[in-house]
Amino acid sequence: MPERIFNFSPGPATLPPEVLRQAARDIVNYQESGIGLIEMSHRSKPFMAIVDEADSLLRELLDIPDNYKVLFLQGGASTQFAMVPMNLLATGQKASYLDTGVWAAKAIKEARLFGEIEVPYSSKESTYDHVPANGDYQVDPQAEYLYFVSNNTIYGTQFQSFPDSHNMLVCDMSSDILSRPFDIRPFGLVFAGAQKNMGPAGVTVVIIRDDLLDRAPANLPTMFKYKTHADKGSMFNTPPCFAVYAVGLVLKWLRDLGGLAAIERINREKAGLLYDEIDGNDFYRGHARLDSRSLMNITFNLPTPELEAQFIKEATAQGLDGLKGHRSVGGCRASIYNAFPREGVVKLVEFMREFARKNG
Numbered sequence: 001m002p003e004r005i006f007n008f009s010p011g012p013a014t015l016p017p018e019v020l021r022q023a024a025r026d027i028v029n030y031q032e033s034g035i036g037l038i039e040m041s042h043r044s045k046p047f048m049a050i051v052d053e054a055d056s057l058l059r060e061l062l063d064i065p066d067n068y069k070v071l072f073l074q075g076g077a078s079t080q081f082a083m084v085p086m087n088l089l090a091t092g093q094k095a096s097y098l099d100t101g102v103w104a105a106k107a108i109k110e111a112r113l114f115g116e117i118e119v120p121y122s123s124k125e126s127t128y129d130h131v132p133a134n135g136d137y138q139v140d141p142q143a144e145y146l147y148f149v150s151n152n153t154i155y156g157t158q159f160q161s162f163p164d165s166h167n168m169l170v171c172d173m174s175s176d177i178l179s180r181p182f183d184i185r186p187f188g189l190v191f192a193g194a195q196k197n198m199g200p201a202g203v204t205v206v207i208i209r210d211d212l213l214d215r216a217p218a219n220l221p222t223m224f225k226y227k228t229h230a231d232k233g234s235m236f237n238t239p240p241c242f243a244v245y246a247v248g249l250v251l252k253w254l255r256d257l258g259g260l261a262a263i264e265r266i267n268r269e270k271a272g273l274l275y276d277e278i279d280g281n282d283f284y285r286g287h288a289r290l291d292s293r294s295l296m297n298i299t300f301n302l303p304t305p306e307l308e309a310q311f312i313k314e315a316t317a318q319g320l321d322g323l324k325g326h327r328s329v330g331g332c333r334a335s336i337y338n339a340f341p342r343e344g345v346v347k348l349v350e351f352m353r354e355f356a357r358k359n360g
Helices: 017-026 045-062 076-088 102-111 226-231 241-257 259-279 305-317 342-359
Strands: 068-073 094-099 116-122 146-149 169-172 187-193 204-209 297-301 332-335
Touching: 017 241, 045 068, 045 204, 045 241, 045 259, 068 226, 076 102, 076 169, 076 187, 076 204, 094 102, 102 116, 102 146, 102 169, 204 226, 241 259, 259 297, 259 342, 305 332, 305 342
Parallel strands: 094 116, 094 146, 146 169, 169 187
Antiparallel strands: 068 204, 187 204, 297 332
């Protein structure tokens, strides 16, 4: 493969080179079948096998029990902001949401269209620079579920441990799913857009407990019911075929790497290199509080906006792309998801040191 730049984009994000190479072959001629992957019928035996394998691999990696369904849906994670309350909240019921960033706030806005929503904790006043500890809030025991976002891409924060609650957990894991082991059993539902940590844009993975499938009201449109897709194995309508296939390739890559325990060690090492440079150099200032730092998205500022613009321009010229921070907070952001290579982090740290030496 020709020389590649280092892509620090928050999503769509970098994929393993071996996945890209395999996809490039299969998109033209899938397994020497004489037909390209994106030309195949989603009802064909080869594609059905692709979906079954992706389901099996995800169950293996996340240790998903048999009483959960894995769904491959379209509409992006943002559609789930509405689908979750549409399916899980009946008239007169309430849910709790933790407000820890833009995506949580968007989910809260959507959920309020369907039920009573309480927000027992918000870090908005501190520009979402942290996530709460378990003792920082109280959840109404009558709430049907507690919703939170495990990793916040814009602000570089992440739950180091998940909420300890008697309420059923629902989580948007779009930007850190598969980055570390966790026990899915306290969760009723987990969802994730694939384009950050598990594949290309186009498919959203939903993992939902069986007993929740019958909660949807009878008047809910067919396509918005989880049960519709669960009953048909994600084949009620044409799924995002290429995206599901690519997720399967990423899952194989992750399994062969050693699974979630192995990738967590790698992710901690990569993030540690960057945080050590930020902490050890007064020229840089991290946005996230120490106890809430993300392993996936590392956000930081320089002394002035002018220096930040210069930093991003010079870094891009050296093949370090996508480092501009989100417009709502400015600064810089290095997104180093599972597939981001360690050598890219090393090169960024070297660039940071030299830039600070010249401009500090």
